[in-house]
Amino acid sequence: MAAMGQVILSQALLSADAKDREFEVAVREHARHVYRVAQAVLRNHHDAEDAVQETFLRFLRQQRNWAGIRNPRAWLARTAWRVALDRRRQAVPVSLEEAADAVGDFRSAGASAEEVAAHAQMLALVERLIASLPKELRDPLTLSTVEELTSAEIGELLGIPEGSVRERISRARTVLCEKLAGLLEKNRGR
Amino acid sequence: MDDKEKRFIDELLDASLRRYASAEPRPGLEDRVLAGVRSRQQSERRRTVWAWAIGTAAAAAMVTLLVIYWPRQQPAPLPVIAKAPANLSAPKVAAVAPLVQPPMQHRSQRHATPRWVDTRPQQFPTPRPLSEQEKLLVAYVQALRGSAATPAANTKPDVEPGQAIPPLSIAAIKIEPLAPEEDGDGK
Numbered sequence: 001m002a003a004m005g006q007v008i009l010s011q012a013l014l015s016a017d018a019k020d021r022e023f024e025v026a027v028r029e030h031a032r033h034v035y036r037v038a039q040a041v042l043r044n045h046h047d048a049e050d051a052v053q054e055t056f057l058r059f060l061r062q063q064r065n066w067a068g069i070r071n072p073r074a075w076l077a078r079t080a081w082r083v084a085l086d087r088r089r090q091a092v093p094v095s096l097e098e099a100a101d102a103v104g105d106f107r108s109a110g111a112s113a114e115e116v117a118a119h120a121q122m123l124a125l126v127e128r129l130i131a132s133l134p135k136e137l138r139d140p141l142t143l144s145t146v147e148e149l150t151s152a153e154i155g156e157l158l159g160i161p162e163g164s165v166r167e168r169i170s171r172a173r174t175v176l177c178e179k180l181a182g183l184l185e186k187n188r189g190r
Numbered sequence: 191m192d193d194k195e196k197r198f199i200d201e202l203l204d205a206s207l208r209r210y211a212s213a214e215p216r217p218g219l220e221d222r223v224l225a226g227v228r229s230r231q232q233s234e235r236r237r238t239v240w241a242w243a244i245g246t247a248a249a250a251a252m253v254t255l256l257v258i259y260w261p262r263q264q265p266a267p268l269p270v271i272a273k274a275p276a277n278l279s280a281p282k283v284a285a286v287a288p289l290v291q292p293p294m295q296h297r298s299q300r301h302a303t304p305r306w307v308d309t310r311p312q313q314f315p316t317p318r319p320l321s322e323q324e325k326l327l328v329a330y331v332q333a334l335r336g337s338a339a340t341p342a343a344n345t346k347p348d349v350e351p352g353q354a355i356p357p358l359s360i361a362a363i364k365i366e367p368l369a370p371e372e373d374g375d376g377k
């Protein structure tokens with residue numbers, strides 16, 4: 001009887017140890033991907049790291065159901081997306097005109113598109129423009145900026161068909177282009 | 191808007207969106223996440239242990255209170271004392287009142303009424319049947335009384351029934367006056 005108890009105890013310890021190792025592997029494998037998803041929403045390094053931690057804590061709490069999770073990467077991305085949406089704060093308002101002025105100045109100085117995009121003002125301008133999009137366009141576009149996510153994964157994450165994802169991303173890009181062109185045009189006219 | 195301008199804006203948007211999510215985490219993200227998750231898990235476990243401890247203590251306290259205040263079953267009534275034999279002049283045993291089982295009461299009423307009825311006999315010490323020695327003593331006393339009564343019944347009375355009793359006369363008592371005694375020295 002005692003020997004049987006010892007066997008059960010050692011098996012439980014081994015199982016706990018295996019789960020611990022499995023969790024560590026998952027963290028090392030997917031932490032960066034989860035971080036990028038959170039960062040795409042939160043736009044803040046500290047908030048994104050907090051969201052990553054929260055995501056993996058939820059993953060750990062689900063360890064009894066790990067066998068039922070077919071794709072841990074997709075599960076983690078989905079959870080990180082929800083956690084990040086819960087934590088998203090109101091973005092600091094950036095003056096569109098000021099940002100457009102700065103971008104116009106860079107362009108007048110003969111900077112290439114890549115050089116202009118490297119400036120903080122351009123990043124702030126894009127953030128502001130994306131934030132102004134309707135949700136149905138904003139979410140697919142935001143997720144599409146995360147390199148590793150395919151249209152199929154974005155569709156699974158948002159619960160919409162893959163074709164809709166592509167169509168919405170395309171529409172979002174069109175809207176952004178029009179707004180950006182309008183701002184730069186206005187800036188040139190002054 | 192000319193084609194050159196349109197192409198520039200397209201390129202600018204592409205480059206901006208690439209940079210939008212290209213932020214790399216600081217080195218050591220995985221270790222920080224592992225350490226943070228384990229620390230939070232431990233604190234959660236500690237909270238769980240405390241919650242269990244407090245819950246168990248509360249449950250134990252409730253059980254103790256229940257055990258203390260739960261209405262108890264009264265003990266079975268004492269056996270009725272056997273009747274003493276009729277020929278013995280033993281003191282009468284007071285009837286022992288049967289124990290009264292109080293009806294179940296609501297907790298709020300419990301303190302208003304006494305928990306049990308005092309059924310102790312009024313007489314102290316509690317009467318008991320006579321022992322063998324006491325029985326022998328009683329029998330001896332009765333026998334003694336019987337033998338004492340018999341000669342008295344046989345003796346003839348001084349006055350017959352119906353005979354008139356003569357008046358009792360007592361002679362007068364004469365008391366001589368006391369004479370002073372003479373002392374030895376002639377006084």
